[in-house]
Amino acid sequence: MAEMKFKRSERLIDMTHYLMEHPRELVSLTFFADRFQSAKSSISEDLVIVKETFEHRGVGTLQTIPGAAGGVKYIPGIQRKQAEELIASLREHVSHSDRLLPGGYLYMTDILGDIHLMNHVGKLFAAAFANKEIDFIMTVATKGIGIAHAAARYLGVPVVVVRRDSKVTEGSTVSINYVSGSSRRIQTMVLSKRSLPQGARVLIVDDFMKAGGTAAGMKNLLEEFSATVAGTAILIESDHVEERLVEQYTSLLKLSNVDEREKTIQVTTGNYFDQVYSFLPEIE
Structure with a gap:
């Protein structure tokens, strides 16, 4: 049976x-050479095209690892202008006055269940932490799960x-008690x-942070596994907090003020660009 020959356009599409x-996964040139029945020199030329396209479109880059055990890795990324547009879109969704609930709470279920918005959030967090050594993403049930899976898709x-x-289905467990930063209640x-x-090495992800008690609790829980915190990613942080229990974190949005009487929600950009600026390529 004759070997199937791939056109360059077919190789580029399939390779991309x-x-x-398979983000951040090391892929050998031999793998692609065997996959397409092509010479490694041709594969190398194709990868240059893919790398240039990734960087031009602002979706990341390819990292080349030399040596016999080397290959290429796709490192997710995003251009600053694109990040600004995505965060502005999120800010607009969150600031709608019809989200107000009694007690000054915000209705967020629709946003956390919107696959397109969560895809944006995952892309932003992946760009922020793509250069970190991360083995797992951790979150607390239930609202942070969608965000965690969105980021995990891009970080692999x-x-x-x-x-x-x-739960019985969890088998043996490790449990800790921690103090909620906002209510000061003991929780498990x-x-x-x-x-x-x-x-x-674990990236902590959460949907909302006030004082940071939940994130601090997850950090303490990780110590029981001799695990380390590779970073903390927060969708929305509260602006008015006397004491923050978490020092290092990256947030997309900041809830500045909620006025139930006037039915207004003030949302600004979080510290994302202060924390991530060096990782975002400038627009050509």
Whole structure:
């Protein structure tokens, strides 16, 4: 049976799709050479085209690893202008007055369930932490799950979910008590012992942070697994907090003020660009 010959256009399309479906995974030139029945020199030329296109379109870059065990990695990224547009869109969605609930709470379920908005959030967080060594993403059930999975898709890592109580299906668990930063109440976090290997590097993700008690609790829980915090990603942070329990974090939005009487919600950009600016390529 004759070997199938691939046109360059076919190789480029398939190669691009494969790399974007396997972010931060080292792919050898031999893999692509065998996949397309092509010489490594041709594959190298194709990868140059892919790399230039990724960078021009602002979706990341290709990192080349030399040597016999080397290859290429797709590193997700985003241009600053695109990041500004995505965060502005999120800010507009969150600031609608019809989100106000009694007690000054915001209705967020529709946003957290919107796959397009969550895709934007995942892309932004992936760009922020693409150069970090991350093995897992951790969040607390339930509202942070969509955000965690969106970021995990672009970073190519698994998600672990911390719960408030143990489930039979989780097997043996590790639990800790922590103090909620806003209410100062004692609460419990539970995580299956099978969820994390010892020494894992974990990105903490949460939908909202006031004082940071939940994020601090997750950090303490990670210590039980001898794991380290690779970063903390927050969708919305509260602006008016006397004492923050988490020092280092990256937020997309900042809730500045909620006025129930006037039915207004003031939302500004979080510290994303202060934290991530060096990782975002400038527009040509």
